[in-house]
Amino acid sequence: MIQAMQGDGGLVAPEESAAGPRFEVLHRTVFEYGAPVEASVNLLHLEPRTFPFQRTLSALLRVLPATRLRRFQDLFDNVTHHFEIPRAHERLEVESRVKVHNLPLVLNDVSREAGLEDIDHPEARELTWAYLQESKFVSRHPEIWRQAIDLTSSQKSIHDKAMAVMQWVHEEFAYEPGSTKVNTHLEEAFALRRGVCQDFTHVMLGLCRAVDVPARYASGYLYNGPLDKLKGAQASHAWAEVYLPTLGWVGFDPTNNTLADERYIKIAVGRDYEDVAPIRGTYRGTAHCRMQVTVEVTKI
Numbered sequence: 001m002i003q004a005m006q007g008d009g010g011l012v013a014p015e016e017s018a019a020g021p022r023f024e025v026l027h028r029t030v031f032e033y034g035a036p037v038e039a040s041v042n043l044l045h046l047e048p049r050t051f052p053f054q055r056t057l058s059a060l061l062r063v064l065p066a067t068r069l070r071r072f073q074d075l076f077d078n079v080t081h082h083f084e085i086p087r088a089h090e091r092l093e094v095e096s097r098v099k100v101h102n103l104p105l106v107l108n109d110v111s112r113e114a115g116l117e118d119i120d121h122p123e124a125r126e127l128t129w130a131y132l133q134e135s136k137f138v139s140r141h142p143e144i145w146r147q148a149i150d151l152t153s154s155q156k157s158i159h160d161k162a163m164a165v166m167q168w169v170h171e172e173f174a175y176e177p178g179s180t181k182v183n184t185h186l187e188e189a190f191a192l193r194r195g196v197c198q199d200f201t202h203v204m205l206g207l208c209r210a211v212d213v214p215a216r217y218a219s220g221y222l223y224n225g226p227l228d229k230l231k232g233a234q235a236s237h238a239w240a241e242v243y244l245p246t247l248g249w250v251g252f253d254p255t256n257n258t259l260a261d262e263r264y265i266k267i268a269v270g271r272d273y274e275d276v277a278p279i280r281g282t283y284r285g286t287a288h289c290r291m292q293v294t295v296e297v298t299k300i
Contacts, residue, residue: 036088037285045268046096057099078268102262111247118245128214135271148210170257214243
């Protein structure tokens with residue numbers, strides 16, 4: 001049983017007054033059903049808590065048909081909303097507007113050079129245990145373990161092991177929207193050598209966990225500035241986070257082969273996509289449903 005104690009490992013961010021970009025994110029999802037449906041029950045991960053290096057300035061959620069939202073923190077400290085619409089409806093709209101202030105990501109030499117032996121103590125094991133286990137989309141598989149050994153055996157520090165894994169996934173896998181589905185497992189993506197950010201992240205998690213590097217799934221958004229050519233911008237995005245001693249959880253984005261710096265807006269973290277899906281729910285009625293998703297990330 002996982003204890004509800006997952007935090008950010010004592011990571012200390014710069015002062016809030018430090019320079020850094022501010023972003024506004026609009027995320028709208030519309031479901032249109034082929035016939036009236038009812039008994040809709042939904043869970044949302046659309047509001048960020050304040051993370052190290054990221055301050056939440058405001059967050060507003062709107063649901064139509066209008067209903068009451070229940071706000072709570074889940075097992076991983078993510079801000080979570082639950083709502084129900086018992087009456088019949090043909091359209092469901094969920095919209096979130098979030099503003100955040102991101103601070104510069106700073107990695108010190110101690111965290112860059114720390115090895116696995118530096119997390120072999122009770123406090124670190126408590127923070128990282130859940131992110132070394134198998135999960136719904138991330139399994140331990142002999143072929144993945146062999147690949148992870150080949151990639152990391154010559155690397156001494158956790159940081160360098162994570163960098164080697166991230167670079168390999170970025171180089172070996174093709175970013176190909178439509179080649180996988182939302183429920184594609186790590187092993188299928190590993191065999192295909194293609195997918196989207198969710199698949200890249202699941203593969204990196206599997207490789208890291210195979211060699212005892214604690215790694216968790218992060219979901220959110222990515223700002224693509226005028227000079228950037230990053231994949232996954234202007235849409236929901238995913239990346240891996242690796243636990244670095246003395247610093248905490250740091251993002252590694254295998255889709256773009258870069259650290260998750262101040263361009264990344266983090267919403268939720270978990271063992272894999274199953275824990276952080278932006279919208280998850282059930283309803284009673286027709287299976288004919290058209291979904292339209294709009295994401296706009298603006299620097300303010």
